[in-house]
Every structure is written in C-alpha cells, then in structure tokens.
Amino acid sequence: AAGVIQSPRHLIKEKRETATLKCYPIPRHDTVYWYQQGPGQDPQFLISFYEKMQSDKGSIPDRFSAQQFSDYHSELNMSSLELGDSALYFCASSSLRGMNTEAFFGQGTRLTVV
Amino acid sequence: QKEVEQNSGPLSVPEGAIASLNCTYSDRGSQSFFWYRQYSGKSPELIMSIYSNGDKEDGRFTAQLNKASQYVSLLIRDSQPSDSATYLCAVSLSNFGNEKLTFGTGTRLTIIP
Numbered sequence: 001a002a003g004v005i006q007s008p009r010h011l012i013k014e015k016r017e018t019a020t021l022k023c024y025p026i027p028r029h030d031t032v033y034w035y036q037q038g039p040g041q042d043p044q045f046l047i048s049f050y051e052k053m054q055s056d057k058g059s060i061p062d063r064f065s066a067q068q069f070s071d072y073h074s075e076l077n078m079s080s081l082e083l084g085d086s087a088l089y090f091c092a093s094s095s096l097r098g099m100n101t102e103a104f105f106g107q108g109t110r111l112t113v114v
Numbered sequence: 115q116k117e118v119e120q121n122s123g124p125l126s127v128p129e130g131a132i133a134s135l136n137c138t139y140s141d142r143g144s145q146s147f148f149w150y151r152q153y154s155g156k157s158p159e160l161i162m163s164i165y166s167n168g169d170k171e172d173g174r175f176t177a178q179l180n181k182a183s184q185y186v187s188l189l190i191r192d193s194q195p196s197d198s199a200t201y202l203c204a205v206s207l208s209n210f211g212n213e214k215l216t217f218g219t220g221t222r223l224t225i226i227p
Contacts, residue, residue, distance in 0.1 A: 033214055033215070041219075042202060042217040042218060042219045043158065043202070043215075045214045045215070045216070048214055056213075056214050058214065088155075090157055090158070102148065102160050102163050103148075103215055104160060105157040105158050105159070105160075106157060107156075107157050108156075110155075
C-alpha cells in the first residue's frame with residue numbers, strides 16, 4: 001500500500017539558510033500534519049492542513065511557514081535556520097472521511113543545521 | 115504537567131514475557147488513542163488504535179482504555195527482541211481524522227534474549 005512520502009530524506013544547511021521539506025500524503029488522504037522531533041524528544045506538533053486550509057497550529061516558529069497544494073501535497077518552508085532547528089521532521093496524513101481513522105507517518109526528513 | 119504522560123522507563127523485559135506499557139492523559143475530552151512504535155532514527159509506526167472503553171486485541175498486542183481513569187495501556191505478549199523500541203502513546207480530541215495527535219514522551223522497551 002502507498003505510504004506517506006517525504007523528501008528529501010536528509011538535508012544539511014548552514015545557519016541563516018532556507019530549507020523546504022516536501023510531503024506527499026497517502027492517496028485520498030485530505031489532512032496533513034507536520035511534527036518536529038529533537039533527539040530523545042517526543043514528536044512536537046507544528047501545523048496541520050485540511051483540504052488545503054490550515055486547520056491547526058502548534059509550536060511553529062514564525063520563521064517557518066507551510067501550505068497544502070491542490071494535489072494535497074504539503075511543503076514546510078524554514079527560513080533563517082538556527083542550530084536548534086536540527087531535528088527529524090515528520091509528516092503524517094489522515095482522512096476526514098469516515099470515523100475512527102488513524103494518522104500514518106512518512107519516513108521523515110533529517111535536517112542538520114551547521 | 116504534560117497532557118500525555120507515560121512511565122519513563124527504560125523497561126526491560128525477558129524474551130517471551132509480557133511487556134506492559136502505561137499512559138495517562140489530562141484532557142477528558144480526548145476521543146482517540148493510539149500506540150506508535152518508533153525505532154531509533156525512524157518514523158513512528160502505528161500499531162494499535164482504540165476509541166472505546168475496554169480491550170482491543172491484535173495479534174500479540176492488546177490495548178486497554180479506561181476513560182473514567184483517563185488511562186490507556188498496551189500489553190505485548192510473547193515479547194520478541196524485535197519489539198525493542200520506543201513506544202509512543204498518542205491522544206486526539208477527535209474521532210475524525212483531522213485532529214492533531216498529542217504524544218507522550220515515550221517508553222523505551224528492551225527485550226532481553
């Protein structure tokens with residue numbers, strides 16, 4: 001079965017640079033979530049989109065922005081990168097259609113800021 | 115106080131024994147409860163979901179939910195070395211698939227051969 005696809009898998013950037021992370025949800029899933037996971041930490045919710053509209057916002061820095069496109073893929077844009085932004089970034093998708101649906105995670109993007 | 119709390123571990127269990135993982139949550143409005151398994155450096159993998167009080171069994175895994183006590187647990191029977199991972203409890207305020215998950219800090223489980 002098709003899963004959530006994230007790209008790139010690994011990214012190395014210098015401080016103050018910009019990074020763009022992409023997420024392609026499971027086909028027919030209409031909701032995308034972004035999470036950040038630091039070393040030894042639990043995943044922290046950043047932002048979510050439902051039907052191309054922002055549905056919820058968590059602890060996302062103002063330097064970060066995201067959107068969901070007409071094909072339901074989503075991009076997380078990160079500017080003025082800081083060393084503390086180094087983390088695993090996960091995208092998850094789910095579907096609003098039907099009760100009791102689950103969220104499935106992509107493989108993640110490991111961002112290293114040097 | 116975190117919204118979702120798990121016993122911190124690490125938890126060591128002999129191979130073949132039962133591993134018991136616990137989770138409590140603070141928001142009484144929570145509707146959906148999940149257990150994810152995460153190997154080091156990998157993404158969380160959904161292993162169980164539960165929405166109503168009682169037990170739900172899937173193979174060697176049993177999830178238990180008690181909404182009155184705001185408590186959810188995961189039992190792993192016949193533990194295998196491949197079960198060694200961090201187990202994340204996650205809670206959602208919605209039954210529908212558009213509400214964010216709030217995670218606990220995870221319990222690191224080690225199965226001893």
